[in-house]
Amino acid sequence: MAAPTTFDSDALLAARERAGARVxxxxxxxxxxxxxxxxxxALNPAWERTLGFSPETLMGQPFIEFVHPGDRAATVAEMxxxxxxxxxxxxxxxxxxxxxxGWCWLSWQTEVxxxxxxxxxxxxxxxxxxxxxxxxxxxxxxxxxxAIMTKTTDGVVTSWNRASExxxxxxxxxxxxxxxxxxxVPAELSGEPMRIxxxxxxxxxxxxxxxxxxxxxxxxxxxxxxxxxxRDAEHNxxxxxxxxxxxxxxxxxxxxxxxAQLDMLAWVGxxxxxxxxxxxxxxxxxxxxxxxxxxxxxxxxxxxDTEGAIVxxxxxxxxxxxxxxxxxxxxxxxxxxxxxxxxxxxxxxxxSTASVxxxxxxxxxxxxxxxxxADPSMLTIEITETALLKDVAAAEHFAAAASxxxxxxSLDDFGTGFGGFTYLKRMSIDQLKIDIEFxxxxxxxxxxxxxxxxxxxxxxxLNLETVAxxxxxxxxxxxxxxxGVTHVQGYFFAKPVPIAEALGDPRSDVEDDGRxx
Numbered sequence: 001m002a003a004p005t006t007f008d009s010d011a012l013l014a015a016r017e018r019a020g021a022r023v024x025x026x027x028x029x030x031x032x033x034x035x036x037x038x039x040x041x042a043l044n045p046a047w048e049r050t051l052g053f054s055p056e057t058l059m060g061q062p063f064i065e066f067v068h069p070g071d072r073a074a075t076v077a078e079m080x081x082x083x084x085x086x087x088x089x090x091x092x093x094x095x096x097x098x099x100x101x102g103w104c105w106l107s108w109q110t111e112v113x114x115x116x117x118x119x120x121x122x123x124x125x126x127x128x129x130x131x132x133x134x135x136x137x138x139x140x141x142x143x144x145x146x147a148i149m150t151k152t153t154d155g156v157v158t159s160w161n162r163a164s165e166x167x168x169x170x171x172x173x174x175x176x177x178x179x180x181x182x183x184x185v186p187a188e189l190s191g192e193p194m195r196i197x198x199x200x201x202x203x204x205x206x207x208x209x210x211x212x213x214x215x216x217x218x219x220x221x222x223x224x225x226x227x228x229x230x231r232d233a234e235h236n237x238x239x240x241x242x243x244x245x246x247x248x249x250x251x252x253x254x255x256x257x258x259x260a261q262l263d264m265l266a267w268v269g270x271x272x273x274x275x276x277x278x279x280x281x282x283x284x285x286x287x288x289x290x291x292x293x294x295x296x297x298x299x300x301x302x303x304x305d306t307e308g309a310i311v312x313x314x315x316x317x318x319x320x321x322x323x324x325x326x327x328x329x330x331x332x333x334x335x336x337x338x339x340x341x342x343x344x345x346x347x348x349x350x351x352s353t354a355s356v357x358x359x360x361x362x363x364x365x366x367x368x369x370x371x372x373x374a375d376p377s378m379l380t381i382e383i384t385e386t387a388l389l390k391d392v393a394a395a396e397h398f399a400a401a402a403s404x405x406x407x408x409x410s411l412d413d414f415g416t417g418f419g420g421f422t423y424l425k426r427m428s429i430d431q432l433k434i435d436i437e438f439x440x441x442x443x444x445x446x447x448x449x450x451x452x453x454x455x456x457x458x459x460x461x462l463n464l465e466t467v468a469x470x471x472x473x474x475x476x477x478x479x480x481x482x483x484g485v486t487h488v489q490g491y492f493f494a495k496p497v498p499i500a501e502a503l504g505d506p507r508s509d510v511e512d513d514g515r516x517x
Contacts, residue, residue: 231269290477301332
C-alpha cells in the first residue's frame with residue numbers, strides 16, 4: 001500500500017496563485033484594482049480588448065477621465081460611498097470611452113481593500129442599448145397618432161399600438177398572434193402583404209403605399225402604409241413594421257411634428273445599414289486661396305441609398321445626430337482624411353458636437369494619422385459655435401489637444417453667434433469660416449458687407465485665415481479679395497463632387513510619379 005502524499009501547504013498556495021493569475025489573464029470579464037487616489041493599479045487584458053486603450057494609457061491618468069461626462073457625478077458619488085461605507089451599489093453602471101469611438105456601458109461589482117478596491121466589470125452595452133431602443137420605440141409608438149404594428153415576415157402580428165386599436169377596432173389582445181391577412185386585409189387583397197414583404201426583402205422601400213383595409217365592424221378604409229424591415233442587434237431580419245394612416249379622414253398636412261418624428265426614426269435604420277454596407281461616401285469641394293498659395297478640399301459626407309442614388313446630408317445627418325450615429329460618421333471622415341493626406345492633399349473635415357465633446361477623440365485622430373503616415377499639419381478640423389456652446393471646457397480641451405497634435409482648427413459659421421469673439425481669445429483657432437448667410441447676398445446687402453469687412457479685419461489683426469463659403473459669382477469674389485479675405489469656397493469655383501473625381505483615383509498614384517497639387 002502506497003504511503004500517503006505529504007500535504008504541502010506552500011505548494012498548494014503557489015498553485016492557487018498561478019491559477020488565479022491565469023484566470024486573471026484569460027477572463028472575458030474586466031478585472032482589476034484601483035487606489036484611493038482614483039487611479040487604476042492593475043488591469044487584465046480584457047480591458048484593452050473591450051475599450052481599445054492599452055493598460056498603460058488607462059492607468060496613466062485618473063480613471064474618471066475615461067468616464068462619460070454625464071456619468072461622472074454619479075461615479076464620484078459611488079467612489080465616496082465606497083470610501084465611507086465600504087460597500088457600493090450592486091451592479092452600479094456607467095459609460096466608459098472606447099478608443100475607436102462611442103461609449104461602452106459597464107456594470108461593476110466592487111470590494112474595498114486597504115489600498116483601495118478590487119473590482120469586476122461586465123460589458124453590458126448590448127443589453128443597455130437594447131433596453132434604450134425598446135423604451136424609445138415604445139414611447140414613440142404609443143405616443144403617435146398613426147397606427148403602428150409589427151409582424152413576422154409571414155404575417156403574424158407581434159405588436160399593436162393604441163392608434164391601431166382606434167383605427168381598426170381590434171384590441172392588442174385580439175390582434176397579437178393573429179394573421180394580419182385574416183384580421184384586416186380584404187379577401188381580394190389577401191396576397192398584398194406578402195408582396196410588400198418581398199419588396200422589402202429585395203431592398204425596395206415601401207412608403208405611403210395606398211391600399212384598403214377593413215376594421216372590426218367591417219367598414220372599409222383607405223389607408224396609406226409605410227413598411228420597413230425590423231432587424232435585431234446582429235442585423236438579422238426579425239420582422240416587419242407597418243405604419244398606417246386613414247387618409248380618408250386625416251389630412252396629409254396634419255400632425256407635422258409626428259410625421260417628422262416618424263420620418264427621422266425611419267432614417268435611423270437606413271443610416272445603420274449604410275454604415276454596415278459601406279454606403280457612406282465622401283465628396284470634396286475645393287477651398288481656393290486668393291493669395292495664390294496652397295489649395296485644400298473640404299470632405300463632405302454623403303449616403304448612397306440601396307438603388308445607388310446619392311442622399312444629401314440634410315436628409316440623414318439630423319437623424320444621425322439625434323440617435324447617436326454621428327460619431328461613427330465622424331470616424332469615417334477622419335479615416336478618409338488620413339488616406340487623402342497620405343496622398344499629399346490638404347483637407348478640411350467637420351466634426352460634430354458629440355465628437356468634439358469626447359475626451360479622447362484627439363487620440364483617435366492621432367492614431368489614424370500615424371497609421372496612414374499622414375502629416376497632421378495638413379488636416380484642418382472645422383467645429384461650429386454650437387459645439388462650443390454645448391460644452392466650452394470640452395471644446396477648449398479639444399482645440400488645445402488637436403493643435404498640440406499639429407492639426408489646424410477652423411471656427412465654422414463664424415458671425416452667426418454671440419460668443420465667437422470670446423472663443424478667439426480662449427481657444428487655439430487658425431481659421432474663420434464666414435457663414436454663407438453673409439456671403440450669398442454680399443453685393444446687394446450693406447449689412448452683410450459690414451459683417452464681412454469686420455471679420456476680415458479682425459482676422460488680419462489676429463493673423464488668422466478667413467474662408468468665405470457660398471461664393472457664386474465673380475462680383476462677390478472681387479469684393480472678398482478687396483477686403484482681404486484669404487480663401488473662398490463655393491459653386492462659382494466648383495460644386496462638391498465624388499472624392500475620386502476631385503482628388504484623383506488612388507490607383508493612379510504610381511502612374512503620376514507621386515505629384516500632388
